[in-house]
Ligand code: HEM
């Protein structure tokens with residue numbers, strides 16, 4: 001599984017951080033998403049897909 | 065048929081959305097309605113279309129544009145011709161102001177506040193339990209908790225918090241006279257304006273200090289700093305308070321689910337998402353105006369048309385939520401649009417989540433035999449305020465012996 005982030009689109013909602021904290025973090029200055037693990041393992045699959053479906057900016061793209 | 069917006073919630077089921085939303089979703093997912101001032105706007109009923117309006121289509125949230133639907137109560141409080149707070153602005157100005165204060169709502173920072181929020185809620189529950197029965201949950205807990213937390217964030221000194229809490233509850237109390245409400249808003253504005261000036265000399269680790277620094281550096285105007293601080297208060301106080309009261313009321317009406325939540329605090333995060341979905345309290349304030357012509361669900365929307373998205377309808381769209389009229393604290397609920405969607409999605413959502421998780425679980429855990437002290441039919445709901453709520457919630461409980 002490979003994740004791409006549209007960083008300029010991110011509005012810092014923090015939803016991905018709440019859903020998959022092992023994969024997504026936030027910049028302290030303005031809350032923008034930080035991809036902690038661009039290629040997380042299978043154990044994160046469900047959470048990552050949920051985060052992508054919830055993201056208000058459609059800024060999380062999941063492939064592979 | 066002419067539809068008038070806002071639409072009433074069913075009299076015999078005051079926690080449900082207006083019944084007509086079901087028909088709109090099925091048959092007229094995008095339809096024209098008449099607003100209270102006689103102007104017309106499109107109503108958008110389906111989850112996918114609501115998301116498209118708020119994220120993908122060429123629309124504006126700028127209230128000063130011609131055609132913007134006048135449905136937001138804040139609009140009445142907004143002096144004519146003044147630059148609005150950033151919730152009613154478009155990029156790039158919106159993004160600049162939102163980013164300036166987003167640091168205060170980063171998940172990690174808000175989580176660090178959780179123990180302090182727990183103590184605050186415990187203090188208010190202690191006071192309620194020590195006082196007479198029945199007690200009004202709205203005055204005892206629902207209003208003061210979010211108001212105090214906003215004081216912490218902004219950096220309102222402890223000595224001024226009592227007055228601040230008084231003014232904020234008067235300002236949002238629809239039963240106070242327009243003069244008293246205007247006076248309360250004026251007093252809050254005056255206090256925040258004075259604090260912004262004081263923070264230049266006596267800085268703290270708070271939002272008003274950071275805003276004051278941005279004013280000094282020339283990054284924002286004094287006016288924008290003040291409207292941003294006011295926005296935090298207006299957007300974060302009554303919303304959270306109404307969710308605490310209605311969330312409690314909903315749990316009391318579903319005792320088996322309340323028991324499950326009491327027994328398993330790990331259920332709290334999902335329970336809060338489901339309550340946000342189920343109640344959809346922001347039910348009449350999200351408007352936009354089309355910037356270009358586009359087609360939505362087969363209807364031709366023209367540049368300059370007003371649009372109102374129906375949050376409670378989207379959150380009960382059976383295409384997204386199975387059996388949507390059933391409260392189920394364990395269902396996947398996070399795709400709800402109770403906090404909006406797109407670039408204006410709620411800035412305070414990490415905080416609202418923690419406040420709700422802590423308050424609802426504390427009430428269930430600490431108040432034995434918590435129950436409504438009057439029949440449901442005697443409660444008065446805040447209809448058509450833009451944010452749904454209950455005016456007072458008289459509760460009683462079993463005396464511990
Ligand atoms: C359960 C409680 C809450 C609910 C249901 C709620 C709901 C919403 C909704 C639906 C919007 C989107 C408005 C739009 O698109 O036009 C919004 C925006 C906003 N909310 Fe909340 N809110 C809550 C709590 C809070 C709290 C606690 C704060 C801050 C302390 C807050 C601050 C804001 C701000 C600043 C915006 C504007 C964001 C922007 O325009 O970028 N809200 N809220």
Ligand code: SF4
Pocket residue numbers: 009010011012013014015016017024031032033051054055056057058059060
């Ligand atoms: S959910 Fe989307 S908008 Fe929110 S922080 Fe993550 S990437 Fe950004």
